[in-house]
Amino acid sequence: MNIGEIARRSGVARSTVSYALSGKRPVSEETRRRIQEVVDELDYRPNAAARALKEGRTRTLGLVIPPAGARLTAMQLDFVASVAEAAARVDLDVLLSPSGGDSDRSFERLISGRRVDGVILMEIRLADPRVTRLEQAGMPFVTIGRTGEPDRTWWVDLDYASLVSRCVHHLADLGHTDIALINRSAELVAAGYGPGSRAHEGFTEAVERRGLAGSEFCCGDDAPSGESCVAGILTEHPAITALVTINEAALPGVQRALERAGREVPATFSVVGVAARQWAEDFRPQLTAADVPSLEMGAIAVELLTERIADPEAVARHRLFAPPISLRGSAGPAAR
Amino acid sequence: MNIGEIARRSGVARSTVSYALSGKRPVSEETRRRIQEVVDELDYRPNAAARALKEGRTRTLGLVIPPAGARLTAMQLDFVASVAEAAARVDLDVLLSPSGGDSDRSFERLISGRRVDGVILMEIRLADPRVTRLEQAGMPFVTIGRTGEPDRTWWVDLDYASLVSRCVHHLADLGHTDIALINRSAELVAAGYGPGSRAHEGFTEAVERRGLAGSEFCCGDDAPSGESCVAGILTEHPAITALVTINEAALPGVQRALERAGREVPATFSVVGVAARQWAEDFRPQLTAADVPSLEMGAIAVELLTERIADPEAVARHRLFAPPISLRGSAGPAAR
DNA sequence: TTGTAAGCGTTATCAC
DNA sequence: GTGATAACGCTTACAA
Numbered sequence: 089m090n091i092g093e094i095a096r097r098s099g100v101a102r103s104t105v106s107y108a109l110s111g112k113r114p115v116s117e118e119t120r121r122r123i124q125e126v127v128d129e130l131d132y133r134p135n136a137a138a139r140a141l142k143e144g145r146t147r148t149l150g151l152v153i154p155p156a157g158a159r160l161t162a163m164q165l166d167f168v169a170s171v172a173e174a175a176a177r178v179d180l181d182v183l184l185s186p187s188g189g190d191s192d193r194s195f196e197r198l199i200s201g202r203r204v205d206g207v208i209l210m211e212i213r214l215a216d217p218r219v220t221r222l223e224q225a226g227m228p229f230v231t232i233g234r235t236g237e238p239d240r241t242w243w244v245d246l247d248y249a250s251l252v253s254r255c256v257h258h259l260a261d262l263g264h265t266d267i268a269l270i271n272r273s274a275e276l277v278a279a280g281y282g283p284g285s286r287a288h289e290g291f292t293e294a295v296e297r298r299g300l301a302g303s304e305f306c307c308g309d310d311a312p313s314g315e316s317c318v319a320g321i322l323t324e325h326p327a328i329t330a331l332v333t334i335n336e337a338a339l340p341g342v343q344r345a346l347e348r349a350g351r352e353v354p355a356t357f358s359v360v361g362v363a364a365r366q367w368a369e370d371f372r373p374q375l376t377a378a379d380v381p382s383l384e385m386g387a388i389a390v391e392l393l394t395e396r397i398a399d400p401e402a403v404a405r406h407r408l409f410a411p412p413i414s415l416r417g418s419a420g421p422a423a424r
Numbered sequence: 425m426n427i428g429e430i431a432r433r434s435g436v437a438r439s440t441v442s443y444a445l446s447g448k449r450p451v452s453e454e455t456r457r458r459i460q461e462v463v464d465e466l467d468y469r470p471n472a473a474a475r476a477l478k479e480g481r482t483r484t485l486g487l488v489i490p491p492a493g494a495r496l497t498a499m500q501l502d503f504v505a506s507v508a509e510a511a512a513r514v515d516l517d518v519l520l521s522p523s524g525g526d527s528d529r530s531f532e533r534l535i536s537g538r539r540v541d542g543v544i545l546m547e548i549r550l551a552d553p554r555v556t557r558l559e560q561a562g563m564p565f566v567t568i569g570r571t572g573e574p575d576r577t578w579w580v581d582l583d584y585a586s587l588v589s590r591c592v593h594h595l596a597d598l599g600h601t602d603i604a605l606i607n608r609s610a611e612l613v614a615a616g617y618g619p620g621s622r623a624h625e626g627f628t629e630a631v632e633r634r635g636l637a638g639s640e641f642c643c644g645d646d647a648p649s650g651e652s653c654v655a656g657i658l659t660e661h662p663a664i665t666a667l668v669t670i671n672e673a674a675l676p677g678v679q680r681a682l683e684r685a686g687r688e689v690p691a692t693f694s695v696v697g698v699a700a701r702q703w704a705e706d707f708r709p710q711l712t713a714a715d716v717p718s719l720e721m722g723a724i725a726v727e728l729l730t731e732r733i734a735d736p737e738a739v740a741r742h743r744l745f746a747p748p749i750s751l752r753g754s755a756g757p758a759a760r
Numbered sequence: 761t762t763g764t765a766a767g768c769g770t771t772a773t774c775a776c
Numbered sequence: 777g778t779g780a781t782a783a784c785g786c787t788t789a790c791a792a
Contacts, residue, residue, distance in 0.1 A: 133532065135537065135538050136482075136533070136537040137476035138473075140473035141474050146473060151520070155509065165501050168504070173491065173522050176521070176523075176528075179529060181519050181521070181530060181533065181534075181539065183518065183520075184487075184504075184508045184517070184519075185508075185512070186505065194512045197469065197515075200468065201469045201471065202471050202473070203517065340676055340706060341706075347683070369648070370648070
């Protein structure tokens with residue numbers, strides 16, 4: 089089914105069908121109705137490739153996800169779902185590219201094959217080759233997370249430094265003096281992964297300001313890592329009475345380690361952190377945490393990207409999210 | 425950058441460039457090399473839209489995922505990742521369509537806009553309107569999960585009936601006589617969701633054959649639902665000594681309820697089920713379970729789909745997975 | 761071995 | 777208010 093067939097059946101020119109559907113020039117009510125009838129009957133929709141070729145835009149966004157080797161966390165998954173959803177709401181399609189570096193074939197296709205009008209990137213490194221590549225290719229993009237040069241680029245991000253800092257202050261207010269930070273994996277932190285280093289910054293700054301003893305621990309993105317990490321903390325640093333975590337995938341393990349050690353939360357140990365609401369509510373007792381607004385972040389990423397696509401000269405915009413800490417039941421006064 | 429520019433810079437005709445890149449007709453080594461140099465220098469790749477228009481195929485697969493309202497489970501997420509990965513390996517792109525019913529705009533664009541060469545569908549209902557729509561449109565598709573008429577269609581699926589049956593037999597062999605099935609949510613089961621009804625079948629059949637007392641419980645796809653479901657079982661059906669579950673998202677809650685109730689796994693209560701390996705290993709003790717081979721299933725789905733696209737007349741093929749139960753530590757002899 | 765040209769289905773310009 | 781037609785960038789049948 090193509091526009092020529094619609095035109096033939098409605099007894100008009102192809103251009104008239106095009107205009108009737110786009111509304112870009114007036115069409116008499118009579119012919120518009122006749123065309124619409126045929127269109128509805130045959131369930132016609134313009135061929136995407138032909139339209140993209142002619143218009144020079146694909147009405148498609150690229151979403152670069154970590155390759156399957158690196159398992160996606162619930163938060164990343166939420167971003168994928170929310171980006172797809174937000175794009176669908178404005179009639180944009182989303183093309184998935186599971187790429188790690190900058191020389192991946194599917195990533196290259198997106199760019200030089202002009203498969204998409206713009207790209208959303210997740211799991212950004214402070215120095216990210218994919219960002220360089222997109223800039224060089226002149227492809228509009230928005231990152232979820234920011235690079236080391238955040239002023240020049242378009243992004244949405246969580247303010248990990250301030251969130252972790254707030255967590256520390258909250259624990260300090262409750263009287264805790266000896267606390268731990270459960271960070272992401274050592275590999276990620278070493279690779280210059282933003283959340284890792286910014287959580288570190290926020291933690292050391294706040295710990296120092298409040299005169300606390302703070303220890304930092306890297307931890308893999310899974311429950312077993314969380315369990316062994318916290319088990320280690322409990323045995324080797326018995327003075328520690330509270331922890332703040334940005335590693336949500338480790339939470340089930342954190343919980344298990346505390347239970348095994350017979351620590352009551354929050355009576356004899358407090359836990360606070362940054363996590364998707366679902367993870368926070370799955371914790372027992374429910375986790376006092378800054379709830380990551382992943383749905384909103386995905387939606388804003390799409391919004392920024394469409395804006396940048398519409399005006400390639402526009403000055404860079406970003407959005408830093410610092411959601412409030414939701415008090416649930418996992419943090420209490422320090423035992424004395 | 426387009427093929428004309430490459431041709432001009434290499435001093436040949438556009439068709440020669442095309443042939444040099446596709447290899448569809450011999451090109452002298454000398455010119456091939458000259459062209460390749462220019463291509464490499466300018467990082468040229470054929471425009472995807474133009475190529476799709478000319479060839480009548482998009483080299484893109486559609487992947488229909490549940491809309492964000494219904495949160496994706498870890499298993500669904502694994503499917504998404506593995507499909508994207510498998511497609512990328514054969515240089516196909518994946519277009520995401522978050523659609524529930526058959527009249528979603530993004531779903532319709534896939535089909536009548538000819539945005540993709542074929543579609544992969546997940547979360548299939550026994551009677552699924554999306555399947556009907558794809559058949560009517562003549563769009564090749566493969567489902568992850570199967571409909572009520574599995575002979576006519578292409579799919580990959582888990583053999584829930586046989587897996588659950590095996591779990592029951594395993595528990596019976598261990599001496600359990602009073603067991604429970606934790607199914608998916610009541611809504612899903614009522615809506616004719618395959619895994620739900622097939623788990624039911626396998627359970628009742630095996631329970632009957634072994635002369636056991638079996639009770640079935642529906643449970644939402646999250647930890648809190650799992651916790652209250654199992655808590656209810658323990659108080660209201662004290663005779664039950666073991667359960668089999670196909671609801672992996674409920675597992676953390678299942679564990680919590682057992683711990684709260686002071687039941688030792690596997691000493692005083694046994695748990696077996698069907699789950700992604702990651703979920704099974706997160707359980708304490710690790711869960712004796714049939715490990716869902718999501719990576720392989722996604723890859724096979726892509727393989728079947730490409731096959732069907734290549735030969736639209738081919739007779740329907742499918743693949744039913746019945747992975748063995750991996751013995752871990754969560755099931756033991758019935759306490760007497 | 762290479763070049764010429766038609767045509768894929770659209771949209772937009774120009775003409776009436 | 778509507779129709780004819782060129783052009784988007786590519787692949788491929790046909791010519792040389």
